[in-house]
Amino acid sequence: MTARKPSTFLFATAHLGGNVSPVMPVVRQLVSAGHRVRVISDEVNRPDAEAVGARFRSWQRAPNRADRAPENDPPDWSVSDKDGIGMVAGFLAGTAQVYAEDTIDELRREPADLLVSFDMLLGPMLGAEAIGQRFALLGTMISFFPLPGIPPFGSGLRTARTPDERTEQAALRAEITAIFDSALPALNAARSQLGLKPLEHLADQWNAASVHWLGTAAAFDFEQAVLRPNMRYAGPLLGDPLWAEPWHSPWEKDDERPLVLVGFSTSFQNHASVLQRVIDAAAALPVRLLVTLGGSIAPSDLVPAENTNVVRSAPHLEVLKQASLVVTHGGHGTVMAALMHRVPMLVIPHGRDQADNAARVSERGAGLTVSRTAPTEEIRAALTRLIFEPEFRTAARTLGDAIDAEARASSLIADLEALAKSASASQSDPVPYQEVRIA
Secondary structure, three states, rough: OOOOOOEEEEEEEOOOOOHHHHHHHHHHHHHHHOOOOEEOOOHHHHHHHHHOOOEEEEOOOOOOOOOHOOOOOOOOOOOOOHHHHHHHHHHHHHHHHHHHHHHHHHHHHOOEEEEEEEOHHHHHHHHHHHHOOOOOEEEOOOOOOOOOOOOOOOOOOOOOOOOOHHHHHHHHHHHHHHHHHHOOHHHHHHHHHOOOOOOOOOHHHHHHHOOOOOOOOOOOOOOOOOOOOEEEOOOOOOOOOOOOOOOOOOOOOOOOOOOOEEEEOOOOOOOHHHHHHHHHHOOOOOEEEEOOOOOOOHHHOOOOOOOEEEEEEEEHHHHHHOOEEEEEEOOHHHHHHHHHHOEEEEOOOOOOOHHHHHHHHHOOEEEEOOOOOOOHHHHHHHHHHHHHHHHHHHHHHHHHHHHHHHHHHOHHHHHHHHHHHHHHHHHOOOOOOOOOOOO
């Protein structure tokens, strides 16, 4: 038998929160299958990439974060209002050219059969399009850009069930699309510099991808979502970050109190006061409370109760095997991990996609949601319900079973391999380097 020829992959991503760790298991599987894989990202992500066997290159012109210090976090879009969404769109479009130029340089330095780019970064896909490079997109959450049939990103709305609700959500999608498109001049300017025609909408840049995978499950997303023709659900992407420290329970082995895992954002969202209210709310409850800080909050910012263990980090995927409840800001990775372990949640959204994930959890009965300004008494009441009312765990098990089935049936790795192989066989010669104008 003839040995299978390995393919070459370049993964392009950036340190924007919890979006890097979920991709590393995908990279590991491709490396384990014998493929040659490189990762281009912020220098801070070098250890994660090299730990899974990939070679690493850091951004040169594009933003390149070297450490995890909270003061170096990207602009905080904690509040997912329209100004925040406009700020993010402006950042993505405004940095598109430098990300594109770095991507082109790396692909010229060492070609790849397939570029796999994080789906929020416009630059790598722009660079790939400019030189005729086959590429795919891989997201790590629900769709960032608006899709027909479901509430837009950041709204926190549930499924529209009445004509009035559908009309309201359609108008909101149109408004959010217009906010995204306010950044279109910057993207089209970058496209012009690279010899590409202008786009009508910012999200049209996605259309150049061969496939766009959303790193979530159809069972988690709203069934009314109308995906773009090149979009697919990849199933949940789960992975603990390399920097997560081992955790050893400080409680006695025969302590039968339920273990409650508290995990909020690894980037700064000004959430120390919320964590303190969670600690205070749980202090009088018969639980063991493990609070993981993720590097964005210092232990000295909190006053633990007698039943509380505060740690800088811990491997959530290991802790969840013992947990009975999760308290989270609603980041997609934490929500998926909890559901894959059939654990109900109390979600306290701060922004980004968190209210949207909370809506999906609450609508399926797999948890409760309270505001980030909720007083201690309200948080305690929600915790009490989640601990003592079994229907939440039943619903989390039902939703988790459906998500797990999708994860087991996922063809993401096989699809990546097939796409890279077909790209290697059929990809036309790239645009000559001198024809791509780089400043």
